[in-house]
Amino acid sequence: MEIDILRRLSDIKNKPALVAFVLIILYISPASLMENCFFSQDRFDGEGIHGIVLDIISGPKESHAQAPRRKSGRELMNEWLSGETLPVNFKNQRPPEDKIAIEAGRGIYIYRCAVCHGIKGDGKGERAKELQTRPRDFTFGIFKFRSTPTGAPPTDEDIFKTISRGIHGTGMLPWFALTTTQRWLVTYYIKTFSDYYTFYYEDGQKPVVVKTPEPSMSEKKYIELGKTVYIKGECAKCHGKEGYGDGDSAGKLKDDWYQPIRPTNFRKSVPKRGLEPADIYMTIATGLNGTPMPSYSASLTHDEMLGLAYYIRSIAPRNENKGEIDINQDTQAAFQIDHMMGISFQIPERFAYPW
Structure with a gap:
């Protein structure tokens, strides 16, 4: 339009x-x-x-x-x-x-x-x-x-x-x-x-897109596989043994601009892309450019990465337990910034300005 x-x-x-x-x-x-x-x-x-x-x-x-x-x-x-x-x-x-x-x-x-x-x-x-x-x-x-x-x-x-x-x-x-x-x-x-x-892409080549594979086993089996992959992939070093984001390296991490960066607390926070296994898989497979989070596509199989995605989702707060999700300071600040700019997102009741 x-x-x-x-x-x-x-x-x-x-x-x-x-x-x-x-x-x-x-x-x-x-x-x-x-x-x-x-x-x-x-x-x-x-x-x-x-x-x-x-x-x-x-x-x-x-x-x-x-x-x-x-x-x-x-x-x-x-x-x-x-x-x-x-x-x-x-x-x-x-x-x-x-x-x-x-x-x-x-x-x-x-x-x-x-x-x-x-x-x-x-x-x-x-x-x-x-x-x-x-x-x-x-x-x-x-x-x-x-x-x-x-x-x-x-x-x-x-x-x-x-x-x-x-x-x-x-x-x-x-x-x-x-x-x-x-x-x-x-x-x-x-x-x-x-x-x-x-x-x-100076030679006119097109981007190579990573595809999420179709599941080849039940969700329960993927979660069981994911538990072992979590250890194999040394995820606990940053995200902690139980996924609370409290691994040994958690307080030492910096991004490519030397800014402190914290690993996700899977127990209290929704993964950055969302809770869908396909979205979590994409982060595992492609990594997060500019951060210490690497791509695991060369070290894990498709099923292992998908299993890890299902496992992370299984320990993350879910929709039916809304009160367990931490809404962090940045998200709350964003609501305030948008409100003061006059941009209406119809802030949910619990975040109505001022909170």
Whole structure:
């Protein structure tokens, strides 16, 4: 929708006031308008204020039947806080990656993302200091959460998924407050902060994507296998014998920028990608670039990695035990930052500002 409007605007001449008005509505509108447009997933893939703007440009459209009700932002956020993996649609409303799309992504990034990640994408936003986990510095082109081999940059889908689903245990909340199209635009713009993408794929090669294998045994057998793999893979050195994140090396770990980094407490925290075995498997198989967490694809079999994923999920707090999940300081701080910026995620009751 946004790209359609901008492309139509590119053909408009001698109408600077109209162009300025539309850009303001699209990207720097007041929080109340953004809330009304994007908060409810009933309007998640809808037109909101963009439909009004498009009507101004092209005239009224035929009315459409009301779409079935989808989950509200509050429902989605509660599910995410409880460890649910939010659904992501990669294909719907994906605009072409061109200069117009990238520039549109820049506007959204400045309005929504720069407060933590910085105008220059260096992770030095004005509110970054309020977060214990440093916001990602995009200028290095190094991303933790990928479906590509260790050392490789992520795919577009990987970045889109992180924006859409957020990262558990950090200040990166899921951005379902943005439309599908807007998240793609931000994805394109984020890639412009580093030339690592073009450098890595300079010969025109396409990213190699790691696939999660289909289970070959029961969940119970995978969990039993995972217990032995946890020892074999020396996971306890960092994550502790019982998975409490209290291993012998836990207090000594640093990332590639020499910042202290703590291993996940599997007993109290949802794994960063979520509780689905496929997501945990992906972290084990690809590692987390920029951190001490290596890829185990060369030392463990597919079944061993899948068994480890099932075992980790079995000891993690589950949806039915919501009170056992620790919501850490960064996640709470993110709610406060977004609230003060006027971005409505419809904060769950237990995190209503001020808490």
